[in-house]
Amino acid sequence: MQVEFINLDNMGKAELQGNDHHAQDSHPPDDVDPFFRSTTTHPSLKKSHDLSSDIYHSLFNGFFKSDEFTSWIHRKTCPQLHCIGGPGSGKTTLTTLTAERIRHTCSQSLTGTAFIATIYISEDITEDEQEFFEDFLHMVYQQLTPNESLIGQHIVKWYNNYVKAQHAGKCTSKRVELIAKVLHARISEIGDCGRSFLLVDSIDQCSPTLKELLERELSALHKKGLSIMVTSRLPIYQKQRDVYCDFHEADYDYEDGLRFYLRCMSCEDIVICFSCKDKGNFCPKCGLDTQWEESKYLIISVDRIPRSELQNFVAWDLEREHGNIGLGTSDPCKLPPLSSMGISFLKAESGTAAREWVTRIVSEAHGSIALAKLGLDVVHGATSVGSIEWIPNRLPRNVQALFNDGIKSIEQQPEKHRNLALKSIAAVAKSEPRFSGASLSELANLLQDRPHASGYNRLPPRSAEHILQASKGYLHLLPPRFGSEEYTISAYNFLFCSYAAEGYNDELIWANAQLRTSNIPRSFTIISTKTKDSQPVKPMEDILGDLRKFYTESPRSMYSPKSPLPGRESPLTRSSTGYFRIQEQVPKPVGLGLGS
Numbered sequence: 001m002q003v004e005f006i007n008l009d010n011m012g013k014a015e016l017q018g019n020d021h022h023a024q025d026s027h028p029p030d031d032v033d034p035f036f037r038s039t040t041t042h043p044s045l046k047k048s049h050d051l052s053s054d055i056y057h058s059l060f061n062g063f064f065k066s067d068e069f070t071s072w073i074h075r076k077t078c079p080q081l082h083c084i085g086g087p088g089s090g091k092t093t094l095t096t097l098t099a100e101r102i103r104h105t106c107s108q109s110l111t112g113t114a115f116i117a118t119i120y121i122s123e124d125i126t127e128d129e130q131e132f133f134e135d136f137l138h139m140v141y142q143q144l145t146p147n148e149s150l151i152g153q154h155i156v157k158w159y160n161n162y163v164k165a166q167h168a169g170k171c172t173s174k175r176v177e178l179i180a181k182v183l184h185a186r187i188s189e190i191g192d193c194g195r196s197f198l199l200v201d202s203i204d205q206c207s208p209t210l211k212e213l214l215e216r217e218l219s220a221l222h223k224k225g226l227s228i229m230v231t232s233r234l235p236i237y238q239k240q241r242d243v244y245c246d247f248h249e250a251d252y253d254y255e256d257g258l259r260f261y262l263r264c265m266s267c268e269d270i271v272i273c274f275s276c277k278d279k280g281n282f283c284p285k286c287g288l289d290t291q292w293e294e295s296k297y298l299i300i301s302v303d304r305i306p307r308s309e310l311q312n313f314v315a316w317d318l319e320r321e322h323g324n325i326g327l328g329t330s331d332p333c334k335l336p337p338l339s340s341m342g343i344s345f346l347k348a349e350s351g352t353a354a355r356e357w358v359t360r361i362v363s364e365a366h367g368s369i370a371l372a373k374l375g376l377d378v379v380h381g382a383t384s385v386g387s388i389e390w391i392p393n394r395l396p397r398n399v400q401a402l403f404n405d406g407i408k409s410i411e412q413q414p415e416k417h418r419n420l421a422l423k424s425i426a427a428v429a430k431s432e433p434r435f436s437g438a439s440l441s442e443l444a445n446l447l448q449d450r451p452h453a454s455g456y457n458r459l460p461p462r463s464a465e466h467i468l469q470a471s472k473g474y475l476h477l478l479p480p481r482f483g484s485e486e487y488t489i490s491a492y493n494f495l496f497c498s499y500a501a502e503g504y505n506d507e508l509i510w511a512n513a514q515l516r517t518s519n520i521p522r523s524f525t526i527i528s529t530k531t532k533d534s535q536p537v538k539p540m541e542d543i544l545g546d547l548r549k550f551y552t553e554s555p556r557s558m559y560s561p562k563s564p565l566p567g568r569e570s571p572l573t574r575s576s577t578g579y580f581r582i583q584e585q586v587p588k589p590v591g592l593g594l595g596s
Contacts, residue, residue: 033169042128042135044205046120047143049096054320056313059369060094062306064101067259068298072227073105076195079295080222081229082236085302086492087406087473088370091231092120094302095201098229102197113194117143121202124409129210130172134179136214141183144196152189158182180217184224191225204232208469219296233473235299242479246284247276262292304367313369314358317376325354344384353385368493374399395499403499407507410472420461421470422511423447428475428489429500430512437478437490440464448516464489 063069063083072081085091099118106114117140125132141159145151162178190196198221206214215236222228242257264270264283272281272292283290305313315327322342324332338346345354361375377398382388410421427446431438438446447461461467464477467489474496478488491497500508 032167035169036167041139042132044121044123044125044132045135045139046122047118047139049092049118049120049201051093051096054317055093056316057097059090059305059309059313060097060302061309063094063300063302064098066300068300071260072229072298073102076191076225076227077294078227078298080218080297082297082299083229083231083302084233084235084299085231086233086476089303090369091302092201095120095199095229095231099199106195113190114197115144115146115149115190115194116197116199118199119201121200121205123205124412125206125210129207129213130176132206132210133213133217134172134176137176137179137183137217140198141179141186144183144186144190151186155182155185155189158185184221187221187224187226195227196225197227198229200228200230202232203230204234204473231302234468234476236297243271245273245276246270247272247281259298260294262294265291265293305369305372307362307367310365310367310369310372311358311362314361314372314376315354317373318354318358318379321376321380327354327358340383341379341385344386348385357385357388371495395495395504399495400499400504403496404505406472406474406496407505410470410474411507413470417470419511420447420467421472421474422507423515424467424471424475424489425491425500426508426512427515428491429497429508430515434501435490435494435497437488439484439486439488441486443467443489446515 068081072078083091083094095118099116102114102116119136119139158178159182162175162182165175165178187196198218200214200218203211203214218226218228218230243261244257245261258271258273260274262272262274262277264272264286266286266289267283270283270285272283277292282288283292312329316329319325319327319329319335321336321339322345323338324335325338325342325345345357350356357379361372361379364375365372379388407422411418413421424443424447427443428438431442443464464487468475468477474492475489476492478490480486481488491500499505503509
């Protein structure tokens, strides 16, 4: 079929009537549906994100050098790239830097033109989900079809049909069908001579139903040739363990699981690496019916920053704030004058105080950019090296404020999801040994309603997926430990586990008291309903005070109890970030149902 291409800049307004993207000066006809006049793009959708001045552009070099990213950006048929990180791991910044990296890489390539669409989901989507889905597809199409593009006449015709459906007030399903048809055609057209990329940030802010709908559509767009990167607090929920090739013997003590592999889709069982596939191997179960297919997703954790890159960031941030203190991160002429802290660093007896603090902050951060920023806040708030307070006995106030905000976001969910999340967090935090998390069977038992529980019948969670979604990334699913077959749910980092276990939050105190096997006496957890002549009921404040007696104090921490720092507008200080699980090995994202 011969396709006629049209330059959008040279098209008449009448051909694209009502298309505010292709012909911005055109006006819709007078006989339009009255509600069309007031339509706006869903407020949670943004197409750009500005980087702040304190962004260290080399911070994610490890990610950009990874095999996963390299394969994704250079291979047109590469699976979707899913970047998983806890609250505050810099996923939005990573999305913006990735867009810049794609433009730079493709500008140096002679293989064709690259079109990039970026979608930032700025807040939780709890309503207007159909409108969100329609606007999502429309925004992607607009970014993949800039005004200077040459596009096929059939695409222009189909897009005009969509615009007419908007004007006429057609039902949402019809409009979605039309814009999806246009987008699929546009991606196929781009694939004939170039590459198309889509970066979606914070897809986990969609409701479970909307997220499922988006994931299905993204899979369809990927099959058309769209290269997709998604950031999320949680991975795609699926049962996943380390995968090894079934055609050669692996050294399980030293080899990690395969990151790139194919599976036979006829039996969905046998796995093969690319080297063994190139040798012409067939599935031993399916023989000539073998259908090797690559994994749908590449999953990469962005929770941990390599030590060398984190060290460079901490040194850069100290000199950016306090001037030239001998760390050699920038041209001295570009650094600010020495602050009182900067002068103190230079006057310290050791002569290497600044480098010692860089090492200390990096060591305590264990690869976490958020913990490193918190350590820097402590140093920035002091006036001299000797005044830095580093070891309090309780979690600092800014950490408490951050986690309090996280719990408040959980509380904004429907009651069923809120209760499930709070009780799950309380149960996981109280599990022994501390920080180890709770096995799925243990957690399932703890979440059962007590025999005396009253109220409407609640549908219990059918899999761990419901718990992870309700907890909004503050709980993670871990693979079975050595010698075990059962998965574990744990707090996403040890500081949050301490926060949840030690009575910092009233909602979590109350949630713990409602657990089926709570060791708190029933007299503390049941609000009396006696007659007027009986003893007055205790106020909730007194009940919570009694419950706190069952909690212990925090372990010693590295951060100052004087946070938030003076002069800051928010107790969250420089970064509204979360904190990471501090482990030497970050497990790969996995998923499993409670009943498995």
